[in-house]
Amino acid sequence: MGSLAGALVLDLGSGTGCQAAHLARDHGAIVDAVDSSPAQHQRAVSTYGHLPACAFTWPMSTPPGPSKPWAELHRQGMGPTQEAFLDLVRPTEDARHYCQNVIWGNLQTPDYVRAMLRLVVDFHGFPDDIEAGVTARTARAGLIGAEGRTYHVLLGEAALRRNIGGTGVMRRQLARLRDSFGLPGLKLGVVPDRAQLGIHPGNSFGIFEGRRVELENFGDSPTHTSVEQVTTYQRAFGLLAQGAVYEEEADADRRPPPRSRGL
Numbered sequence: 001m002g003s004l005a006g007a008l009v010l011d012l013g014s015g016t017g018c019q020a021a022h023l024a025r026d027h028g029a030i031v032d033a034v035d036s037s038p039a040q041h042q043r044a045v046s047t048y049g050h051l052p053a054c055a056f057t058w059p060m061s062t063p064p065g066p067s068k069p070w071a072e073l074h075r076q077g078m079g080p081t082q083e084a085f086l087d088l089v090r091p092t093e094d095a096r097h098y099c100q101n102v103i104w105g106n107l108q109t110p111d112y113v114r115a116m117l118r119l120v121v122d123f124h125g126f127p128d129d130i131e132a133g134v135t136a137r138t139a140r141a142g143l144i145g146a147e148g149r150t151y152h153v154l155l156g157e158a159a160l161r162r163n164i165g166g167t168g169v170m171r172r173q174l175a176r177l178r179d180s181f182g183l184p185g186l187k188l189g190v191v192p193d194r195a196q197l198g199i200h201p202g203n204s205f206g207i208f209e210g211r212r213v214e215l216e217n218f219g220d221s222p223t224h225t226s227v228e229q230v231t232t233y234q235r236a237f238g239l240l241a242q243g244a245v246y247e248e249e250a251d252a253d254r255r256p257p258p259r260s261r262g263l
Contacts, residue, residue, distance in 0.1 A: 017044030052241025057210035079132025115165030145184035189244030
């Protein structure tokens with residue numbers, strides 16, 4: 001077997017995921033592991049879901065989604081839009097998110113959400129029901145660690161520096177982010193500006209159950225459910241994750257060097 005570094009591998013009938021994990025972890029492959037058993041799928045996600053280059057899919061699941069197009073929901077206001085997104089997030093057991101310039105929605109403080117939605121409403125001229133949007137978006141935080149949900153989230157370093165709402169809002173938001181490392185079911189990484197990535201930077205996106213991709217743009221919010229498109233974003237996420245720094249690595253970087261015992 002030749003080098004598998006960076007190769008895209010489809011593992012059908014992946015079971016508990018041990019072979020997929022071996023290919024990703026030990027050979028550098030980017031693996032899409034599929035099994036029709038929900039029990040096996042859940043075991044694989046629980047055991048190996050932390051591996052950034054391994055995506056586990058249960059093909060019998062139906063991709064969740066809102067009953068109306070996002071554009072129509074936006075025109076109705078932030079309340080209906082954020083409620084619909086909460087309905088998308090709530091049944092999702094396994095999700096991966098890349099947030100290039102802003103903090104991940106599930107970890108945003110109410111003031112940060114309020115400032116973000118104010119920017120959206122003022123730019124697009126959507127109905128000004130911001131408080132309803134704040135209530136719905138902040139409700140996502142209660143899903144972290146609940147009922148076995150798993151989240152793998154990558155933040156661009158710019159998200160930590162982008163001034164949303166002013167100094168006070170950002171200070172409280174970064175404190176909330178700091179306290180979120182180690183939350184059950186959450187693997188949180190930061191992609192440093194200095195990281196040499198194996199892929200060009202792109203827009204923020206979320207992958208739900210390995211079956212649905214939501215993109216974030218200025219104009220529209222495309223949704224992809226085709227196997228080809230979902231696989232592309234899974235591969236992109238795996239490459240971005242290779243450049244990420246996680247809590248344990250950040251702690252090692254902050255640790256002072258050992259003192260010399262020399263004379």
